[in-house]
Amino acid sequence: MSPAAPLPALVEGVRSGHRATLARAITLVESRKPAHRLLAAELLQALLPQTGHAIRVGITGVPGVGKSTTIDSLGSHLIAQGHKVAVLAVDPSSSRTGGSILGDKTRMGRLALEERAFIRPSPAAGTLGGVAARTRETMLLCEAAGYDVVLVETVGVGQSETAVADMTDTFLVLMLPGAGDELQGIKKGIIELADIVAVNKADGANLARARAAAGEYRGALHVLGGRESFWSTPVLTYSGLTGEGVEALWAKVLEHRNRSEAAGALSARRSAQQVKWMWTLFDERVRERMRAEPALRARLPSIEHAVAAGSLSPTLGAAKIADLFGWKDL
Ligand SMILES: Nc1nc2c(ncn2[C@@H]2O[C@H](COP(=O)(O)OP(=O)(O)OP(=O)(O)O)[C@@H](O)[C@H]2O)c(=O)[nH]1
Numbered sequence: 001m002s003p004a005a006p007l008p009a010l011v012e013g014v015r016s017g018h019r020a021t022l023a024r025a026i027t028l029v030e031s032r033k034p035a036h037r038l039l040a041a042e043l044l045q046a047l048l049p050q051t052g053h054a055i056r057v058g059i060t061g062v063p064g065v066g067k068s069t070t071i072d073s074l075g076s077h078l079i080a081q082g083h084k085v086a087v088l089a090v091d092p093s094s095s096r097t098g099g100s101i102l103g104d105k106t107r108m109g110r111l112a113l114e115e116r117a118f119i120r121p122s123p124a125a126g127t128l129g130g131v132a133a134r135t136r137e138t139m140l141l142c143e144a145a146g147y148d149v150v151l152v153e154t155v156g157v158g159q160s161e162t163a164v165a166d167m168t169d170t171f172l173v174l175m176l177p178g179a180g181d182e183l184q185g186i187k188k189g190i191i192e193l194a195d196i197v198a199v200n201k202a203d204g205a206n207l208a209r210a211r212a213a214a215g216e217y218r219g220a221l222h223v224l225g226g227r228e229s230f231w232s233t234p235v236l237t238y239s240g241l242t243g244e245g246v247e248a249l250w251a252k253v254l255e256h257r258n259r260s261e262a263a264g265a266l267s268a269r270r271s272a273q274q275v276k277w278m279w280t281l282f283d284e285r286v287r288e289r290m291r292a293e294p295a296l297r298a299r300l301p302s303i304e305h306a307v308a309a310g311s312l313s314p315t316l317g318a319a320k321i322a323d324l325f326g327w328k329d330l
């Protein structure tokens, strides 16, 4: 079956949880070919009733914080409880090679062997909006295929955390032990996105430093105040490596979900996300379409050159581009 297999076969295959069909459907969703896009949109629409049932968790943290190790440990725990777990990623910066995907899979060695786990690396490099939109659609496909927990990871650099927070129900920010120095480095914006902060590597010689860091983050969060009225962001310590505290971490995720559901915040959050994604997709498509416009393509290099050289202001440059579409007063 090619990615462009007939729609009913794809719908049926995804619904029945057939792995190869799910992989094919994801390839379709990631494709930029217009015919594939159309089919992908029809597929997503057909599967819509089967989506939305998963617990969607975003996970971020600087490189080396232990995201993959944590996902391996947490994911294995969830599978032992009877869940089906999908692991996705948003990584617009790197065009990941087969090598690092393989690297990721070895970091998730236990999970990668599980029949009830589905691990999919980030779509290939592109605009953040585009990469994130593909991941979000992949999440929907996984839900339709029966995965009831979706873990979406992103490296804590750039704006990708916001995109992941915008597609998940609970956003988990992982931190390293070591108060003080690291605390200086926390991006205020990330902490504000966090529903749960968890200091990893609370094991062996790191234990005391992890607890000290947690104390500092609690203080910082107290000052910043919570993201939502029904929830004040907790700070936990755990070890992805030994598994100590991973169960408690999951219990917090469930507690956040239950509380936000009871407060009506879960459905409000998802509704707001849906509308935001519509606009993200619209913006992305419009920009693509406009940039592909022959009139623009011919003029763009000289406008860009003038702006780069400082002879044309960015504001006037933008106006000139708009002018090419006949928008005089933009
Ligand atoms: N001691 C200790 N080491 C850990 C723990 N979790 C992860 N590590 C180690 O930290 C290193 C980085 O872990 P990864 O899970 O690959 O981190 P990551 O956040 O996925 O890193 P990137 O994929 O590069 O962003 C590895 O050497 C892990 O073995 C932990 O709980 N305790």
Ligand SMILES: [Mg+2]
Pocket: 067, 068, 069, 104, 107
């Ligand atoms: Mg990793």
